[in-house]
Amino acid sequence: MSNKAGARLSQYLVKAYIRSWFAAISVSMAILQGHVTAVYAQSQDYSLTASYTDKLQSTNEQERVEASFALRRLGAKTASTEQHLIAALKDENRTVRFNVASTLGDIPSLSKSGVAALIQATRDTDVLVRTAAVRSLGQLKPPSLEALPALIYALENNTDRNIRLLAAEAVGQFGPPAADAVTALIEVLQDQVPAMRIIAAVALGKIGPTAEVALPALFQATQDEDENVRKFARQAIESINS
Numbered sequence: 001m002s003n004k005a006g007a008r009l010s011q012y013l014v015k016a017y018i019r020s021w022f023a024a025i026s027v028s029m030a031i032l033q034g035h036v037t038a039v040y041a042q043s044q045d046y047s048l049t050a051s052y053t054d055k056l057q058s059t060n061e062q063e064r065v066e067a068s069f070a071l072r073r074l075g076a077k078t079a080s081t082e083q084h085l086i087a088a089l090k091d092e093n094r095t096v097r098f099n100v101a102s103t104l105g106d107i108p109s110l111s112k113s114g115v116a117a118l119i120q121a122t123r124d125t126d127v128l129v130r131t132a133a134v135r136s137l138g139q140l141k142p143p144s145l146e147a148l149p150a151l152i153y154a155l156e157n158n159t160d161r162n163i164r165l166l167a168a169e170a171v172g173q174f175g176p177p178a179a180d181a182v183t184a185l186i187e188v189l190q191d192q193v194p195a196m197r198i199i200a201a202v203a204l205g206k207i208g209p210t211a212e213v214a215l216p217a218l219f220q221a222t223q224d225e226d227e228n229v230r231k232f233a234r235q236a237i238e239s240i241n242s
Contacts, residue, residue: 049074053081056088056096064091068099075106082107086117094126101129105136115140119150130154131163138170148174155184164188165196172203179210186217194226201229205236212240 052074055067068088071081088100101121104114121133134154137147148171155167168188171181181203188200201221204211218240221233 049081053084056084056091056100061093064088065093065095065099068096068103072099072103075103079111082111082114086114089117089121094129097121097124097126097129098132101132101136105132105139108141110140110144112146115144115146119147122150122154127158127160127163130158131160131166134163134166134170138166138173143170143173145174145177148178149180152178152181152184155181155188161191161193161196164191165199168196168199168203172199172206175206176208176210178203178207182207182211182214185211186214189214189217189221194224194229197221197224197226197229198232201232201236205232205239208239209242211236215240 049071052067052070055063056071058064058067068091071085082104085100085104089097089104091097091100101118101124104110104118107114110118115137118133118137122130122137124130124133134151137144137151140147151167151170154163155171158164158167168181168185171178171185185200185204185207188196189204191197191200201218204214204218215237218233218237222230222237224230224233
């Protein structure tokens with residue numbers, strides 16, 4: 001297998017883990033709230049988008065939870081829906097905030113106000129909402145430079161492994177502008193979970209020569225017990241020295 005093919009495979013596996021974890025969390029939160037029943041049956045009916053958007057403003061908590069869950073499956077198709085989602089990021093219910101933060105990341109060409117709302121949500125009091133916000137910021141295409149400081153902060157200041165994994169992957173997409181993340185990525189390179197170490201090595205390689213300070217840690221990682229960690233550490237060293 002070529003280095004490029006190996007890199008794609010390992011990143012695919014890491015992303016598959018993230019997707020499966022998110023799907024499980026989303027369903028679990030809805031079940032815990034007791035609001036899954038009719039939402040599953042209706043959440044593929046796009047004609048109901050406007051109705052669900054209106055329900056995000058309902059005084060009934062159950063309706064807001066159902067609406068946020070349905071809109072996550074439907075996606076936001078209009079600027080008006082996006083603005084309602086942004087407002088709902090301040091909902092008192094964490095399931096609503098989680099679903100809304102997840103949905104915003106799936107919007108093509110998310111507005112500046114949407115990006116700003118997600119940035120603020122990366123410091124939410126709830127860990128799952130912070131996770132959703134970091135994931136959504138990492139999904140933006142092209143990456144938003146305005147989000148980079150928040151992603152680095154999330155990487156440096158969260159103990160939750162899922163947030164750190166998502167943030168590490170996200171900052172790597174910025175390349176050299178993410179040089180301020182190098183110290184935190186070196187720390188992730190010491191994580192007990194191989195997927196974390198792989199993502200850190202890949203991110204450092206993408207940052208390139210400005211990550212030179214990470215070379216000692218990467219050289220050490222070439223002796224890692226995990227074959228993929230060793231491989232991506234070597235590739236990162238090559239990228240930094242190029």
